[in-house]
Amino acid sequence: MPTIYEVAALAGVSPATVSRVLNGVNVSPEKARLVRDAAEQLSFTPSRTARSLRMQSSVVIALVIPDIENPFFTAMARGVEDVAQAAGYSVVLCNTDDDPVKEARYLDIAASENMAGIILATAGDQADVDRHTERGRPVVAVDRAPLGVEVDTVLVDNIGGGRAATTALYERGHSIVACITGPADVATARERAAGWEETVRARGGIPGPYLRHADFRVGGGRRAMSELLALPVPPDAVFVANNLMSVGALQVLFENGRATAGIGIASFGDLPFPTLAPIGISIVPLPARRLGETAARMLLERINGDEEPPRTVVLSNER
Amino acid sequence: MPTIYEVAALAGVSPATVSRVLNGVNVSPEKARLVRDAAEQLSFTPSRTARSLRMQSSVVIALVIPDIENPFFTAMARGVEDVAQAAGYSVVLCNTDDDPVKEARYLDIAASENMAGIILATAGDQADVDRHTERGRPVVAVDRAPLGVEVDTVLVDNIGGGRAATTALYERGHSIVACITGPADVATARERAAGWEETVRARGGIPGPYLRHADFRVGGGRRAMSELLALPVPPDAVFVANNLMSVGALQVLFENGRATAGIGIASFGDLPFPTLAPIGISIVPLPARRLGETAARMLLERINGDEEPPRTVVLSNER
DNA sequence: AGCGTCGCAGAAATCGATTTCAGCGTCAAG
DNA sequence: CTTGACGCTGAAATCGATTTCTGCGACGCT
Numbered sequence: 001m002p003t004i005y006e007v008a009a010l011a012g013v014s015p016a017t018v019s020r021v022l023n024g025v026n027v028s029p030e031k032a033r034l035v036r037d038a039a040e041q042l043s044f045t046p047s048r049t050a051r052s053l054r055m056q057s058s059v060v061i062a063l064v065i066p067d068i069e070n071p072f073f074t075a076m077a078r079g080v081e082d083v084a085q086a087a088g089y090s091v092v093l094c095n096t097d098d099d100p101v102k103e104a105r106y107l108d109i110a111a112s113e114n115m116a117g118i119i120l121a122t123a124g125d126q127a128d129v130d131r132h133t134e135r136g137r138p139v140v141a142v143d144r145a146p147l148g149v150e151v152d153t154v155l156v157d158n159i160g161g162g163r164a165a166t167t168a169l170y171e172r173g174h175s176i177v178a179c180i181t182g183p184a185d186v187a188t189a190r191e192r193a194a195g196w197e198e199t200v201r202a203r204g205g206i207p208g209p210y211l212r213h214a215d216f217r218v219g220g221g222r223r224a225m226s227e228l229l230a231l232p233v234p235p236d237a238v239f240v241a242n243n244l245m246s247v248g249a250l251q252v253l254f255e256n257g258r259a260t261a262g263i264g265i266a267s268f269g270d271l272p273f274p275t276l277a278p279i280g281i282s283i284v285p286l287p288a289r290r291l292g293e294t295a296a297r298m299l300l301e302r303i304n305g306d307e308e309p310p311r312t313v314v315l316s317n318e319r
Numbered sequence: 320m321p322t323i324y325e326v327a328a329l330a331g332v333s334p335a336t337v338s339r340v341l342n343g344v345n346v347s348p349e350k351a352r353l354v355r356d357a358a359e360q361l362s363f364t365p366s367r368t369a370r371s372l373r374m375q376s377s378v379v380i381a382l383v384i385p386d387i388e389n390p391f392f393t394a395m396a397r398g399v400e401d402v403a404q405a406a407g408y409s410v411v412l413c414n415t416d417d418d419p420v421k422e423a424r425y426l427d428i429a430a431s432e433n434m435a436g437i438i439l440a441t442a443g444d445q446a447d448v449d450r451h452t453e454r455g456r457p458v459v460a461v462d463r464a465p466l467g468v469e470v471d472t473v474l475v476d477n478i479g480g481g482r483a484a485t486t487a488l489y490e491r492g493h494s495i496v497a498c499i500t501g502p503a504d505v506a507t508a509r510e511r512a513a514g515w516e517e518t519v520r521a522r523g524g525i526p527g528p529y530l531r532h533a534d535f536r537v538g539g540g541r542r543a544m545s546e547l548l549a550l551p552v553p554p555d556a557v558f559v560a561n562n563l564m565s566v567g568a569l570q571v572l573f574e575n576g577r578a579t580a581g582i583g584i585a586s587f588g589d590l591p592f593p594t595l596a597p598i599g600i601s602i603v604p605l606p607a608r609r610l611g612e613t614a615a616r617m618l619l620e621r622i623n624g625d626e627e628p629p630r631t632v633v634l635s636n637e638r
Numbered sequence: 639a640g641c642g643t644c645g646c647a648g649a650a651a652t653c654g655a656t657t658t659c660a661g662c663g664t665c666a667a668g
Numbered sequence: 669c670t671t672g673a674c675g676c677t678g679a680a681a682t683c684g685a686t687t688t689c690t691g692c693g694a695c696g697c698t
Contacts, residue, residue: 001430001454003684014648019686028646048431049377050684052368053653060428068412069393071591077387081414085421090428092411093387095400102404109379109409111320112367135320218592250594272592273537275569322654333678338656347676369654372683 002042011038022046052114060090061299062110064103064120067217068095071272072243072288073121076142079292080119087300089116098123111137117299119292122146124185138302142295144188145312152302153312154295158188158268161284161317162195165239165266168282170203174237174264178210180224180249181241189213192241192268210235214245221248229256237264243272243286250281270319285319321361330357341365371433379409380618381429382611383422383439386536387414390591391562391607392440395461398611399438406619408435417442430456436618438611441465443504457621461614463507464631471621472631473614477507477587480603480636481514484558484585487601489522493556493583497529499543499568500560508532511560511587529554533564540567548575556583562591562605569595589638604638 008015011034020027021035038044052058063080065073081091092115094106103123110118111131117138120127127146129139141153162179169177179196182189197207212227214220221240225248228235240246246267253263269286294313327334330353339346340354357363371377382399384392400410411434413425422442429437430450436457439446446465448458460472481498488496498515501508516526531546533539540559544567547554559565565586572582588605613632 001450004686005684015685016649016687017647020647023686026645031647045427045431047372047433047684048428049368049371049433050653051686053366053372053655053684054686056653058368068387068396069390071388071390074388074393077414090413090425092413094409094411095396106409108364109367112364114366114368131320244592247592247594254594271594273563273566273590275566275573275590275595323656324654334655335657335678335680336676339677342656345675350677366654369683370656372654372685373656375683 001047002044004044004046007035007038007042007044010042011035056114057116058114059088060092060113060115061296062094062106062115062118063091064094064096064106064110064118064122066096066098066103066121066123068093070216070244072269072286075288076121076292076295079289079294080296081292083293083296083300089300096123100124100126104128107132111135117303119295119299120146138299140295140299140302142291144186147187150310152295152298152310154291154298155312155314156286156291157314157317158191159195159198161268161286162192162239162241163199164195164317165268165282165284166196166199169237169239169264169266170199172237172264172280172282174235175205176210176233176235177205177237177239177264178212178228178235179207179239179241180212180214180221180228180245182214182216182245184213186216189216189241192239196239216242216245218244218248218251221245222252223248225249225252236262237266239266239268241268243267243269246271246281284317286317287315287319290315320366321363323363323365326354326357326361326363329361330354375433376435377433378407379411379432379434380615381413381425381434381437382410383413383415383425383429383437383441385415385417385422385440385442387412389535389563391588391605394607395440395611395614398608398613399615400611402612402615402619408619415442419443419445423447426451430454436622438614438618439465457618459614459618459621461610463505466506469629471614471617471629473610473617474631474633475605475610476633476636477510478514478517480587480605481511481558481560482518483514483636484587484601484603485515485518488556488558488583488585489518491556491583491599491601493554495529495552495554496524496556496558496583497531497547497554498526498558498560499531499533499540499547499564501533501535501564503532505535508535508560511558515558535561535564537563537567537570540564541571542567544568544571555581556585558585558587560587562586562588565590565600569600603636605636606634606638609634 004015004018008018013031017027017031018035021032061084063077067073077093084091096103100123118132119140119142121143129149132139139151141151145153166177177200179193181193193211200207212224214224240249266282268284270283323334323337327337332350336346336350337354340351380403382396386392396412403410415422419442437451438459438461440462448468451458458470460470464472485496496519498512500512512530519526531543533543559568585601587603589602
């Protein structure tokens with residue numbers, strides 16, 4: 001791995017001049033050519049580590065997500081990546097597995113690696129991002145808003161989506177609409193359920209026994225759906241608050257041969273890789289990719305010196 | 320962001336001593352306590368950038384994959400992560416989008432960030448990993464073997480899997496078995512098709528018109544399946560060489576109402592998030608997670624100084 | 639001619655850690 | 669009492685880039 005000193009020696013100039021050539025500062029054309037040739041010949045790549053140390057900042061962005069196996073987050077990652085790459089930044093993905101400890105560790109890494117910024121879909125409700133914001137390192141929260149921290153945030157309309165999905169089920173003629181949502185300590189889960197509950201009450205229903213908290217994963221959806229089916233008075237429709245739990249719920253319905261038995265399903269977020277014949281599932285679209293793109297754009301603005309007070313953007317539930 | 324100098328000043332010792340305390344070198348107990356207290360008080364996190372520069376190596380591993388939206392690769396990522404985290408390494412994911420240019424860029428980054436090692440599912444057949452191996456930075460290829468490069472490699476038995484899937488279709492009574500495989504310049508695609516072709520010939524079939532190359536994605540599977548159905552003599556079974564194309568193929572069958580019309584499907588690799596009632600799809604399991612775990616373990620051995628000649632491990636097609 | 643300005647380039651400082659080297663003190667052995 | 673070994677510690681070098689500071693030469697203006 002050649003260094004800038006070797007390039008300088010080969011070109012017969014000082015390392016300072018090599019650096020200037022590489023960074024487009026004014027240098028005489030002859031020296032510039034000498035340097036470029038030398039760099040070419042040694043196939044020189046500047047050490048990002050050294051540069052980061054000196055500049056106190058790198059050109060990589062950390063994207064911290066709770067579940068890399070959830071297509072919602074990977075679609076978001078694609079959005080972030082496209083925008084960031086176009087601006088010359090690289091994106092590294094950090095998978096927290098919904099574990100605040102792992103999350104904290106990755107945030108530490110991001111700080112001590114001098115990363116340019118962080119896009120965070122936080123695992124819990126609390127995230128210690130002060131360390132970053134205090135140092136002027138921008139942080140954008142996406143999908144989930146950390147409590148009590150003032151950072152840019154990109155969200156979807158969870159309550160509205162919950163309402164829309166539930167209303168759609170009523171309008172299809174269902175009368176008892178249950179809800180399978182995520183963990184009670186996750187804000188998105190609470191909000192989606194709130195949209196459901198509000199709608200149920202408005203129609204004179206009793207939400208109580210028909211609300212289930214699960215883990216936002218396939219297995220959780222399965223268990224919750226089984227429980228609902230086992231109720232004395234089972235629901236005839238279910239609003240499921242994310243894509244993976246919808247898969248789980250549908251699996252249970254299929255396995256019980258009830259897929260076409262009139263139990264309606266509405267999913268918050270597209271089903272991953274749908275292969276089903278359209279059996280009348282309502283989908284509230286979740287613009288995962290746009291979420292990522294928007295977050296990335298906001299982060300880049302901050303990196304480029306935007307000092308406005310923190311903003312919150314709520315995307316509508318369209319693809 | 321406090322530095323080691325501030326900790327040293329607060330503790331009344333030299334930075335060298337602080338470093339020694341933090342790295343467990345022999346230091347008198349009193350000073351050790353002073354240092355630990357000071358570090359605690361300032362909530363000091365050592366700069367990984369500075370450490371990497373000095374040590375010429377960091378504790379992060381790059382995992383370079385072609386498609387982050389493919390559950391096969393994310394499952395693999397989980398395997399890598401579990402093993403790496405347990406050994407104190409962090410994993411960053413790099414998504415190349417099957418683009419050799421992006422791949423080269425990420426390999427550059429890995430080198431110039433002094434990453435500890437690289438696990439690479441290469442986009443094309445060629446990958447320029449010499450830069451790394453020459454510098455003693457370990458590289459493990461996974462799922463796909465870069466041509467003409469001597470590195471540790473973890474593969475699955477593609478030919479055997481192709482054979483097994485095809486045989487299963489014949490044994491279910493199908494007589495014309497087609498094949499949808501990946502791009503012709505990807506070795507795994509060629510090998511899986513080779514297993515199919517061999518089996519077809521052994522049964523007296525004519526492979527020729529029934530082989531389709533697509534892009535290993537849902538859309539490619541759809542197009543290829545449509546083409547096969549439009550043949551003068553369409554097949555009555557199809558071996559599909561990866562999970563996403565299987566989804567595409569199944570979508571087409573469902574949309575045409577042919578799902579139950581006797582066209583058999585065998586998929587190389589589990590279907591993502593299956594919600595179908597079991598309609599008799601044959602699956603050749605692909606141990607994605609074990610692939611990742613194995614690769615990570617091999618990489619860690621190399622990082623820890625293993626100097627044996629490169630090995631190739633072929634995992635059997637079991638979960 | 640003299641003076642100020644400007645462009646270019648090298649020497650040296652800097653970022654924050656690790657590590658070598660050297661010094662100091664203590665203790666044991668001769 | 670001297671010598672050697674050993675343990676602990678700090679000073680200083682180091683990693684490889686960027687950037688400030690400084691100097692030099694050319695040029696223009698009065």
